[in-house]
Amino acid sequence: MKKDDYLHYDFTDIKTPIPINRRDFIKRLGGGIIIVMSISEFFKANAEILQGRQMPDDMNVYLRIKEDGRVDCYTGKIEMGQGVITSLAQMLAEELDVILESVDMVMGDTDLCPWDMGTFGSMSTRFFGPPLRAAGAEARATLLNLASKQMKVPVSGLNASDGVIFEKNNSSNTLTYAELTKGKKIIKDASGKPVLKKPAEFKVIGQPIFKQDSDLKVTGEALYAGDIRLPGMVYASILRPPVHGAKIIKLDVSAAKKIEGVEIIEENELIAALHKDPYMAAKAIDEIEVDYDSQDGGVDDKSIFNHLLANAPKGNDVDNGGSLDTGKTSSDVLFEKEYFNSYVAHATIETHAATAYMKGDKIEIWASTQTPFRAKDTVANVLGIPPENVRIRQAFVGGGFGGKSNTRQTEEAARLSKISGKPVQLIWSRREEFFYDNFRPAAVVKISSGMDESGNMILWDYNVYSAGERGSRHFYDIPNHKTTVYGSGWMGSEVHPLNTGAWRAPANNTNTFARESQIDIMARSAGIDPIEFRLKNLKDKRMIRVLKALAKKVNWDPQKSWSGDGYGIACGIDAGAYVALLAKVKVNKDTGEVKVERVVCAQDMGLVINPQGATIQVEGCVNMGLGYALSEEIQFKGGKILNLNFDSYQLPRFSWVPEIETELLDLPDEPAQGGGEPAIICMGAVIANAIFDATGARLYQLPMTTDRVLEAL
Secondary structure (H helix, E strand, C coil): CEHHHHHHCCHHHCCCCCCCCHHHHHHHCCCEEEEEECHHHHHHHCHHHHCCCCCCCCCCEEEEEECCCCEEEEECCCCCCCCHHHHHHHHHHHHHCCCHHHEEEEECCCCCCCCCCCCCCCCHHHHHHHHHHHHHHHHHHHHHHHHHHHHCCCHHHEEEECCEEEECCEEEEEEEHHHHHCCCEEEEECCCCCCCCCHHHCCCCCCCCCCCCHHHHHHCCECEHHHCCCCCCEEEEECCCCCCCCEEEEEECHHHHCCCCCEEEEECCEEEEEECCHHHHHHHHHHCEEEEECCCCCCECCCHHHHHHHCCCCCEEEEEECCHHHHHHHCCEEEEEEEEECCECCCCCCCCEEEEEEECCEEEEEECCCCHHHHHHHHHHHHCCCHHHEEEECCECCCCCCHHHCCHHHHHHHHHHHHHCCCEEEECCHHHHHHCCCEECCEEEEEEEEECCCCCEEEEEEEEECCCCCCCCCCCCCCEEEEEEECCCCCCCCCCCCCECCCCCCCHHHHHHHHHHHHHHHHHHHCCCHHHHHHHCCCCHHHHHHHHHHHHHCCCCHHHCCCCCCEEEEEEEECCEEEEEEEEEEECCCCCCEEEEEEEEEEECCCCCCHHHHHHHHHHHHHHHHHHHHCCCCCEECCEECCCCCCCCCCCCHHHCCEEEEEECCCCCCCCCCCCCHHHHHHHHHHHHHHHHHHCCCCCEECCCHHHHHHHC
């Protein structure tokens, strides 16, 4: 969404949002060809990920070829910097045979787009992509059939390219898509069995394409939820407790009400100030006299790990084979280790924001959210109105990483608009962002492993507490193994004293840190090169392939291993993709400062839709991973969050950015896999292993701060 989009919006008389179902939506569209894919076809394409999930009956994928030849692609996915605004358009343009610039992405609008569970888990390309390609191929076939009748040429004698259909034996005999669709309205159900292009036929898929929203964002033309301006709009500031769980015992808003133009809202726990000037709204909140009944004691960031172990729920065995007893007795060397990681914030550039306007019993909201349809249902429930009376509008999202799945700000803005009868904009402060974040969970991993005197892994007893299952299963060839998961890191966990939730590759960062550190310890003990040790204990062909690709990329010499020069290796699997990383670090033994000088990533993600976008995602993973590996952690005491801004919560800086090299394996015949998260899962382990190679000091807790490095030294 850009600013020019609003030149055609009548802000002088805000229209009530019109709730529409899918049939009404199709009726409202003008001429053109509309391709509809039913839920059953979507389910077939995504059976693995969707197994056991409840899906609505009106789930459809829409593709509209308009009368001017341009193409609308309607998707419930949103754009938050990951690049699907480009890669999805590439997939559609490829199958439809149109130029990429003619595709207009309509994203995350709950009135216009098909239902979607949300944008997370690196699932957009993997799971929305296949039915989208099928819809594009179906549309192309429909256009060829129409052209065949009009041109009086068999379909077999026609071809399409760049939005033009031409006769194979007479290139001057042509029809454009625009000419075919003009004056027509054709609704076509996708059969689910269209013939997709083969990799050798690709012209758009596989090409490195500059992100289509880059210019908008660099120039400031891109609109986020906090950029919306509506006539009569007021800004909201909300009274927040000092600690979680605090209760108001005394409240006096008289001084705040004296501020000219301010409106004070009091509804149950919601105490807010509204004003046409956001600074005056905030000032009014500061004028409120309030006393709280709260306790600052309880679990803190030092005692959290004992708390998690002492209160762990019953374990769930998610993977096992052989006998642990046999593994112990057969191993010549045993290793018993524990690994820890602290709570980590999402710390997105854009804080949570929403602009809401309720008129009558209908409401329209521009929201910074990864889950617009979940937000729609939540707002409907909070306001007590039918879901069809709620419309969540598309806006760009300034980073999510799982944190924008939480839609509290949307509910708050909706309530305030309903109460005041005005358009209301709510933008969380940085303090609110940290305070209400659903943190990456603190966690403990205990591993008991063993090997024989030749370096063959015999035993693997893996136990993860309070992080979750993702990434916990190992992929090595170990005859006697068991993986047990004790609780999750998701919202609603009774074990965690803080709110927790998804954080870019949830649980996998924790599990890969523990697993790959343990593997490094075993390789060290065996005196075997870290890559050779992994290959020696692998049968997984994809992991073998990606490790060998990494070794080739860096011209790996086994003599480098254990050199003291600060090299580390780690590998993992996430979102269907396989990754292997090398890191080169330098450690200041006087200060404990770790400088990551180089990171190389080899990634097997199957068919790569946009190599440039995939490379950028790897680089983003590496840079973000520096934070959770070296500096980012939440300090707290009971319900009091001690890190409420970037003066006490350190993100990676530009000066930290290492040399980054990416090797994307060329596998066009394999299904496309996720690319937004895989590389980040290895960053903790690969840096820890490199630190050990540089210093001989083993780090068992994330983040590996300067103090912890010095302590380990």
